[in-house]
């Protein structure tokens with residue numbers, strides 16, 4: 685199998701190819717003078733199977749992924765790994781006239797098999813023409829948490845959507861979990877339903893799939909601190925960390941931000957490469 689790392693997932697593609705000992709092909713990513721993207725796979729495709737690894741954090745990342753898929757269309761089998769799938773949060777028509785953006789993105793991706801890491805909602809998998817698989821990174825996040833020196837820890841899900849993550853991550857650790865209920869008022873503003881949690885003098889890890897504006901985490905940190913939590917850590921699968929979110933988290937009192945490398949950021953201390961490698965090996 686050949687592996688192609690897209691521009692947004694070079695580190696992760698490198699790590700996956702290290703584990704699997706497969707060819708890692710080099711591509712060229714640049715722009716034409718008018719701003720359009722130019723993509724070229726520089727190495728020859730040598731195998732019947734190619735795996736393209738590319739997160740779609742930005743619109744350009746999505747175009748790069750489509751270009752890479754098209755460049756490989758003569759290969760017998762194309763696997764596409766989208767560690768972080770952008771637009772997945774628009775998985776419904778919330779207001780009349782809106783698109784289901786996750787469906788539009790999924791339908792544009794032509795491949796034989798698609799792998800996504802902790803997709804925002806599993807219903808999105810049905811929109812792909814190809815067999816689409818959701819990979820769970822909570823075991824590797826849980827392993828990281830296990831090695832932290834924490835005082836009587838508790839894992840908190842900041843909303844009902846992330847309860848499954850908190851449950852799975854805590855499962856093999858012998859750590860309890862609890863959850864909050866969130867109301868989103870706008871893209872940036874959220875509020876938490878008041879709830880008393882057993883956090884006094886305990887270290888708490890808030891776990892969510894995505895940190896974007898940081899609004900969800902900042903509100904949760906404030907609530908936990910007001911209830912006497914000792915240190916508050918935030919952990920997520922996908923560190924989108926847009927705009928000034930990192931500053932917001934530290935101002936709210938976070939001790940450390942923990943994230944995976946589905947998006948390559950300074951806080952990406954947990955690698956999902958073993959999770960992706962296992963899935964590719966098993967196919």
Ligand code: R5P
Pocket residue numbers: 773843845846871872874892893894895896897898899900901
């Ligand atoms: C929402 O459903 C997600 O699970 C996250 O809670 C959300 O994307 C976080 O966004 P933000 O950091 O902007 O509050």
